[in-house]
Amino acid sequence: MRHLPQYTGTAGRIENAQVAVCLTYASGRGHAMIDRELYLPKSWTTDTERCAAAGVPENVTFATQPALAQEMVLRALDATVPARWVAGDEVYGADPKPRKALEDRGFGSVLAIGCNRRVPTPDGPQRADEITKGRPERSWQHLSAEPDANGTAVLRRGPRHLAPPTPPDRHPPDRLLVSARAPPPPQR
DSSP states (O other), X not given: OOOEEEEETTXXXXXXXXXXXXXXXXXXXXXXXXXXXXXXXXXXXXXXHHHHHHTOOTTOOOOOHHHHHHHHHXXXXXXXXXXXXXXXXHHHHTSHHHHHHHHHTTOEEXXXXXXXXXXXXXXXXXXXXXXXXXXXXXXXXXXXXXXXTXXXXXXXXXXXXXXXXOOTTSXXXXXXXXXXXXXXXXXX
């Protein structure tokens, strides 16, 4: 299958690449990849000749990366893989469907969102970055982390309860906004 320019989180930019969505199971005893799906951009799935030449089955249609992840997670849960919560990066947190599918089954999630995403709060929807703006330094918990693509090695986080968008007759899940930010540069 020919590679095609598309965004890949591994490189942090657009590259000629094939993108896989992987489901990894983790426990106190270790972790393992238990499922995967090849992400095919719409430009591929609408080109039947290209798909046939690459050996892509005829029944494969376009699906977003969050939709592929949701399908794999639900398959694992249907197979009774023991789990209480699911984690995913911003690609998956930006789409509300996987979170809702998990909540409907009573599962928790930790899904990243962009700082410009509006989230429900007791005071109405607010941007995630506005919620944490001006928080006192003592309210942040300092955590160390591996350097990311930008070289950030230390993060600080602070939880904030959010208003759950569930009907009053259902037990609402706990919803927290856990913010992460790079520490300020050292003073010279």
